[in-house]
Amino acid sequence: MNHYDIVIIGGGPAGLSAAIYGARARLKTLVIYKGVIGGMAETTREIVNYPGYGQTTGPQLMQDFKKHAEDFGAEFLNDEVMEVDFSLDEKLIKTKKGKELTAKAVIIASGCKPRLLNIPGETKLRGSGVAYCATCDAEFFEDEDVVVIGSGDQAIEEGMYITKFANMVTTIVLHDDGILDCNKLSAEKAFNNEKMNFVWNSTIEEVLGKENVEGVKIKNIKTGESSELTCQGVFFFVGMIPSTGFLHDSGVEMDQKGYIPVNELMETNIEGVYAVGDNRVKYLRQIVSAAGDGATAAVAAERYIEEFNDFKANVLESDKPVILSFFNPIVAGSLTFNTVLEKVVSDSGSKYKIVKVDISRKKMLAKQYGVKETPFSIVLNKDTVIKQLNCLMDSENLNAQLQDNISAVRDCPAKES
Amino acid sequence: MELKKINAELFNKAIYDNNEACVVVFTRHDCHVCKEVVPRLEEVSEKYQAKLSFYALDVEQDKALFKSFSLKGVPQLLFFKDGEFYGKLAGDVEEEDMVGKIEELL
Numbered sequence: 001m002n003h004y005d006i007v008i009i010g011g012g013p014a015g016l017s018a019a020i021y022g023a024r025a026r027l028k029t030l031v032i033y034k035g036v037i038g039g040m041a042e043t044t045r046e047i048v049n050y051p052g053y054g055q056t057t058g059p060q061l062m063q064d065f066k067k068h069a070e071d072f073g074a075e076f077l078n079d080e081v082m083e084v085d086f087s088l089d090e091k092l093i094k095t096k097k098g099k100e101l102t103a104k105a106v107i108i109a110s111g112c113k114p115r116l117l118n119i120p121g122e123t124k125l126r127g128s129g130v131a132y133c134a135t136c137d138a139e140f141f142e143d144e145d146v147v148v149i150g151s152g153d154q155a156i157e158e159g160m161y162i163t164k165f166a167n168m169v170t171t172i173v174l175h176d177d178g179i180l181d182c183n184k185l186s187a188e189k190a191f192n193n194e195k196m197n198f199v200w201n202s203t204i205e206e207v208l209g210k211e212n213v214e215g216v217k218i219k220n221i222k223t224g225e226s227s228e229l230t231c232q233g234v235f236f237f238v239g240m241i242p243s244t245g246f247l248h249d250s251g252v253e254m255d256q257k258g259y260i261p262v263n264e265l266m267e268t269n270i271e272g273v274y275a276v277g278d279n280r281v282k283y284l285r286q287i288v289s290a291a292g293d294g295a296t297a298a299v300a301a302e303r304y305i306e307e308f309n310d311f312k313a314n315v316l317e318s319d320k321p322v323i324l325s326f327f328n329p330i331v332a333g334s335l336t337f338n339t340v341l342e343k344v345v346s347d348s349g350s351k352y353k354i355v356k357v358d359i360s361r362k363k364m365l366a367k368q369y370g371v372k373e374t375p376f377s378i379v380l381n382k383d384t385v386i387k388q389l390n391c392l393m394d395s396e397n398l399n400a401q402l403q404d405n406i407s408a409v410r411d412c413p414a415k416e417s
Numbered sequence: 418m419e420l421k422k423i424n425a426e427l428f429n430k431a432i433y434d435n436n437e438a439c440v441v442v443f444t445r446h447d448c449h450v451c452k453e454v455v456p457r458l459e460e461v462s463e464k465y466q467a468k469l470s471f472y473a474l475d476v477e478q479d480k481a482l483f484k485s486f487s488l489k490g491v492p493q494l495l496f497f498k499d500g501e502f503y504g505k506l507a508g509d510v511e512e513e514d515m516v517g518k519i520e521e522l523l
Contacts, residue, residue: 036449126507136448232489
């Protein structure tokens with residue numbers, strides 16, 4: 001089994017950015033990607049809003065991202081994650097090709113995939129006139145009539161591309177006359193394109209045709225009337241759904257649609273597990289914001305791993321018994337207690353090692369040891385809790401508690417190990 | 418295993434002269450779905466290469482052939498047996514579906 005510091009699930013802009021930061025921090029970093037590198041960005045023909053690149057293509061930009069990550073030493077695996085176990089300190093990941101690997105931190109960057117409408121004819125006529133990718137298929141509709149469903153950036157921009165080949169492109173739009181969901185520049189271009197035609201206040205009910213697409217059934221949502229429109233092709237651009245199905249039993253919290261809520265550090269509800277890019281709950285789903293997410297998560301993961309390694313070396317592998325003393329910088333009593341504790345321990349010959357834990361930062365440890373309020377101190381021998389101290393500011397009392405404890409430690413067989 | 422690339426001439430020879438049982442995937446170089454489907458078919462081909470042939474054909478090279486099957490998009494997997502067209506699978510086809518169709522054909 002291979003062990004990594006960070007495993008990134010997904011090779012789009014968010015995952016690749018995380019890989020750049022992770023690998024540059026000299027962490028052993030792996031990107032697991034399905035299909036091709038670059039995610040949904042790879043499928044974008046033209047990119048004009050990534051800073052520093054006036055105009056580029058999705059595949060070109062993603063190759064640059066990948067090379068950047070590779071140059072820093074990130075590893076890549078073309079495979080699909082089927083199952084995860086995030087309950088362990090070393091998180092376990094199982095892939096479709098039968099690989100098992102572990103990671104101290106996992107960054108989920110699995111992105112989104114196109115949503116299907118699941119209307120009659122959609123699946124049956126896929127590849128026979130029903131299409132989802134203009135770059136791939138527009139040319140097959142030369143001089144024919146095509147219907148585009150949707151009015152977001154993708155729908156309008158892909159629709160415009162299809163006009164290079166098709167006779168007429170009719171866009172079915174949910175909104176009132178003149179309102180598109182896409183950016184204003186693309187909307188202006190679309191309205192000025194003679195081959196672009198719009199049907200407002202409408203949705204699609206069915207794709208018609210036996211062997212090939214022959215038309216669509218359209219419903220006007222204002223009047224409730226249905227009508228048929230003859231066409232040879234239908235392109236669906238009706239939004240995305242998160243590719244987070246593999247996380248169903250992982251314990252990672254998701255909203256109803258499957259998006260993962262995170263905090264400012266991209267942390268999910270599970271320690272050491274982060275979610276970045278299109279698969280998290282967020283305001284803007286763009287390459288530039290995905291890259292920011294990836295960087296944030298990788299830095300947060302780096303600190304988490306440092307904490308994890310520190311704790312292992314300083315506490316779990318310490319020669320002396322350890323007093324874990326939890327404090328909170330805004331609770332004066334918890335700071336005073338640490339001062340008293342330090343004095344008592346040093347006066348009695350430093351038989352203990354004191355490890356102070358700020359619960360406002362190290363939430364993982366606080367949760368692990370059930371700390372609700374500070375001061376809170378426990379005595380540990382390796383990974384065994386010997387006792388919880390009664391955190392009084394009274395040196396004598398504290399000293400007595402610790403003397404008791406020394407004998408407890410002496411009797412404890414774990415000490416020999 | 419990389420799929421054997423063919424053109425229209427080899428296509429006709431394999432299917433109509435040699436009556437090979439085979440799968441032909443029609444692709445385009447700039448189609449991202451093809452980039453996902455082809456490796457999947459390559460994996461499937463490892464298991465079945467003794468029983469049938471696997472080919473890849475770029476539609477840019479032979480548009481006439483593509484049109485003759487009145488296909489409307491790539492990737493498109495076409496299945497043949499005994500010189501006859503047996504069926505097709507289009508779009509982002511999963512491995513299970515490829516295997517299902519192959520088993521049916523055999």
